Amino acid sequence: MTIFTLDKVRKTFTNGEIEEEILKGINLSLKEGEVTALVGASGSGKSTLLTIAAGLQPASNGQVIFDGNNMTAMSSEEVRKIRASKFGFVFQFAHLVPFLTVEEQLMLMLDVSESRLSKQARKAEVNKILLLVEMDHKKNAYPSSLSGGEKQRVAIARAIIHEPKVLFADEPTASLDSKRSKDVMSLIQNITKTLNITTLMVTHDEEMLSYVDHVIKMSDGIVLQSGD
Amino acid sequence: MNIAWKEIKKNKVRFLILGSIVFLVSLLTFIISGLANGLSQDNAALIKDLPKGQFYMNKDAEETYNLSKIDSDIQKEILNKQKDAVAFSIQMGFLNDKDDKQQSVAFVASTDSKLFKNVKDGEIILDSSLKNKGIKVGDTLTNNQFSGEFIVKGFVDQKKYSHAPVAYINMKNYQEIYRVMEMQLIFTPGGDSSKEFTGLQSFSNKDFLNTIPSYNAEQMSLNMIVWFLVVISGMLFAIFFYMMNVQKVGLYGILKAIGIKTSRLFKMMWTQMLFITIIALIMSITLSQFFNMVAPEGMPFHLTFETTAQLSIVFLIIGFIGATLSGMQIKKIEPLQAIQQGEA
Numbered sequence: 001m002t003i004f005t006l007d008k009v010r011k012t013f014t015n016g017e018i019e020e021e022i023l024k025g026i027n028l029s030l031k032e033g034e035v036t037a038l039v040g041a042s043g044s045g046k047s048t049l050l051t052i053a054a055g056l057q058p059a060s061n062g063q064v065i066f067d068g069n070n071m072t073a074m075s076s077e078e079v080r081k082i083r084a085s086k087f088g089f090v091f092q093f094a095h096l097v098p099f100l101t102v103e104e105q106l107m108l109m110l111d112v113s114e115s116r117l118s119k120q121a122r123k124a125e126v127n128k129i130l131l132l133v134e135m136d137h138k139k140n141a142y143p144s145s146l147s148g149g150e151k152q153r154v155a156i157a158r159a160i161i162h163e164p165k166v167l168f169a170d171e172p173t174a175s176l177d178s179k180r181s182k183d184v185m186s187l188i189q190n191i192t193k194t195l196n197i198t199t200l201m202v203t204h205d206e207e208m209l210s211y212v213d214h215v216i217k218m219s220d221g222i223v224l225q226s227g228d
Numbered sequence: 229m230n231i232a233w234k235e236i237k238k239n240k241v242r243f244l245i246l247g248s249i250v251f252l253v254s255l256l257t258f259i260i261s262g263l264a265n266g267l268s269q270d271n272a273a274l275i276k277d278l279p280k281g282q283f284y285m286n287k288d289a290e291e292t293y294n295l296s297k298i299d300s301d302i303q304k305e306i307l308n309k310q311k312d313a314v315a316f317s318i319q320m321g322f323l324n325d326k327d328d329k330q331q332s333v334a335f336v337a338s339t340d341s342k343l344f345k346n347v348k349d350g351e352i353i354l355d356s357s358l359k360n361k362g363i364k365v366g367d368t369l370t371n372n373q374f375s376g377e378f379i380v381k382g383f384v385d386q387k388k389y390s391h392a393p394v395a396y397i398n399m400k401n402y403q404e405i406y407r408v409m410e411m412q413l414i415f416t417p418g419g420d421s422s423k424e425f426t427g428l429q430s431f432s433n434k435d436f437l438n439t440i441p442s443y444n445a446e447q448m449s450l451n452m453i454v455w456f457l458v459v460i461s462g463m464l465f466a467i468f469f470y471m472m473n474v475q476k477v478g479l480y481g482i483l484k485a486i487g488i489k490t491s492r493l494f495k496m497m498w499t500q501m502l503f504i505t506i507i508a509l510i511m512s513i514t515l516s517q518f519f520n521m522v523a524p525e526g527m528p529f530h531l532t533f534e535t536t537a538q539l540s541i542v543f544l545i546i547g548f549i550g551a552t553l554s555g556m557q558i559k560k561i562e563p564l565q566a567i568q569q570g571e572a
């Protein structure tokens with residue numbers, strides 16, 4: 001089932017006098033329970049596309065339809081609510097809150113998403129997700145004592161703890177070595193299937209493509225080819 | 229979840245430093261305002277203890293009560309009209325004890341009134357600070373302009389004028405020492421300023437205090453220090469939170485990206501500011517009140533609870549404004565920027 005559609009999305013940046021079109025009419029759709037990878041040369045517009053889809057910046061033109069609603073027509077507060085409750089985010093760096101323990105990072109996310117779970121249910125949920133990302137033994141650790149791979153697994157846990165519909169990941173493995181990258185990728189693949197969410201990720205790394213369902217190749221602001 | 233508290237717990241030293249500075253600045257503020265109030269008591273308790281009312285002095289005195297002479301007919305007229313009105317005079321002078329040691333005092337003489345001590349011819353009532361100088365009830369004191377002797381009838385607490393202890397004497401004795409028949413001033417309790425008397429100028433309590441030389445200058449400079457300290461503490465908050473926020477721009481961006489409300493980030497800052505300020509204030513209030521109790525008797529220090537409460541509220545408001553001003557940058561943070569900036 002298609003849950004996310006981009007329809008003729010264009011993005012223009014103005015640098016002083018110069019107007020530059022970075023996205024030149026992008027169409028794509030994402031299905032539930034599938035991982036879609038955006039690949040392409042650096043500067044081809046992958047991150048711009050991902051952040052527009054994620055409601056982190058507006059499109060100059062075109063429509064972003066999520067779950068039947070046109071996000072381009074929403075107020076910034078409505079978009080924030082969707083980001084908080086329906087989307088999850090993983091970036092190149094984990095960006096954890098330095099003064100919260102692993103468990104508290106996830107509790108904060110449940111707070112932000114205005115989860116209706118009771119306090120006890122929240123704790124159980126946190127334990128469940130930490131088991132899933134194999135970080136349950138570091139529940140009370142602060143980010144400063146975790147390795148890069150461990151931080152990224154916590155970041156993934158934070159991105160899915162509130163059961164989002166869409167997971168956005170921009171080069172989630174770029175800061176990790178090959179072994180850890182594969183672990184994180186199989187984790188994302190696994191989560192997408194078990195929680196039946198929709199994942200849109202950007203990657204550089206050809207090796208990671210064996211973990212995804214669709215590959216969309218971008219070049220210079222357009223979709224070159226879309227395949228399985 | 230209370231992220232404000234979690235951050236304080238994780239970064240104790242940072243918050244401890246801010247807390248200590250706020251504590252020291254507020255303590256200093258309390259001490260100086262206690263000193264200002266103490267000095268003002270020492271300078272004019274005699275006048276400050278009077279109820280609200282109107283002071284009258286001769287227009288020709290040009291606001292210098294020392295030069296004022298109130299015509300005895302007008303005095304009679306006012307005192308007849310208003311039963312609780314009182315005519316009085318204050319003059320600085322000296323008393324000699326039996327060892328011929330000189331004590332500087334402020335002589336006060338008045339017509340019959342509950343507001344002043346009324347003493348008989350040859351008697352004197354003194355401020356209790358003179359007890360420490362070895363003067364007792366029943367002692368005889370002299371003044372070189374006075375033909376007779378004063379017998380000490382008793383003591384009163386906290387009656388000071390121009391940093392000297394007050395000595396209440398009879399009007400007749402006053403007239404002999406200073407060779408004037410007229411009184412300097414008339415005070416009508418509760419009297420309203422609209423009441424005019426020919427040749428007299430009226431003053432409210434506050435206006436009259438300001439005619440006392442040195443009172444105004446002393447209070448103004450001390451109050452200026454107090455307000456400087458208050459402003460400095462506000463700036464401290466602004467600078468501290470500004471620096472903290474600059475360090476956290478990346479973090480705030482990420483939190484905004486995952487959907488946290490900007491208002492929650494502000495609440496976090498306000499909670500931290502309140503927490504630090506309240507603890508620092510509790511400590512400085514306790515310490516300054518303790519100081520109030522143990523301050524040496526000779527030290528003019530008087531810190532009322534009212535002043536402390538007022539200053540505390542001002543501190544909280546200033547801290548709030550400081551933190552909020554520096555928090556305005558949070559509003560401007562774009563989530564996207566933070567993501568692209570790399571590891572926070």
Ligand SMILES: Nc1ncnc2c1ncn2[C@@H]1O[C@H](COP(=O)(O)OP(=O)(O)O)[C@@H](O)[C@H]1O
Pocket residue numbers: 013014015022040041042043044045046047048049
């Ligand atoms: N906020 C912006 N202002 C101006 N130009 C931008 C902005 N964001 C991205 N760009 C430009 O858009 C192009 C695509 O960037 P990006 O989407 O980050 O590429 P990718 O992620 O594929 O490497 C780049 O040339 C970049 O400089």
Ligand SMILES: [Mg+2]
Pocket residue numbers: 046047048202
């Ligand atoms: Mg990119």
